[in-house]
Amino acid sequence: MPATSQKSALAAEAQMYAQAYKGSPAEAYMVKRGLGQVAERFGIGYVSNPAPGHERIEGWLSIPYLRPAGPDYTTTIRFRCIEDHDCKDFGHGKYFGLPGVKPHLFNTQALVGESSYVAICEGEMDVLAAAACGIPAVGVAGVSGWRDHFRPAFFGYETVYLLADGDDAGQGLEFADKVAAQLTNAKVIPFSGHDVNSLLLAEGPESVRAKIGLS
Incomplete structure (x- = not known):
């Protein structure tokens, strides 16, 4: 379980990315997938201004693992490449998870x-x-x-x-x-x-x- 300070940082990062979602390539991507009407409910975001350590995923979709208590309680964040390319050709996977985080249930x-x-x-x-x-x-x-x-x-x-x-x-x-x-x-x-x-x-x-x- 993340320490209190780490949990607060995760929540702040998730909310920062969520605030960058509207009008971003991430929003266009989610609409294209037919998920535009539910994306904001899940706190989906866009990495336009990467937090320290997230520089390699600038321009990616952010997917916070929110707990039932609300957005101030974020277990982890996963990120998805939204470029129209074969991710292997660019030296990365389709998804990126925070280092050292064990699997959690989403939603x-x-x-x-x-x-x-x-x-x-x-x-x-x-x-x-x-x-x-x-x-x-x-x-x-x-x-x-x-x-x-x-x-x-x-x-x-x-x-x-x-x-x-x-x-x-x-x-x-x-x-x-x-x-x-x-x-x-x-x-x-x-x-x-x-x-x-x-x-x-x-x-x-x-x-x-x-x-x-x-x-």
């Missing part, structure tokens, strides 16, 4: 509502896409991001929908099956040829809800 706000169900997505963008469809969801940053101590957060739900990316490598199903093996209330939903965000873009929110069986 834990979804766990304090009164819904009888919740979804788990592989990645933050699919969580925003689920929110745009009216579906409470949390995210895990990749197949290797799940931790056993996350399990109790999902015990009280009638159903936990595991939204599996339909990628060619089969990693989406690998992730969903790994988590489902630990949750007796889990239901794996394969998104063949899509992920949540791409299906939202291609066919709209009702198709996403229908895919999960919520329409």
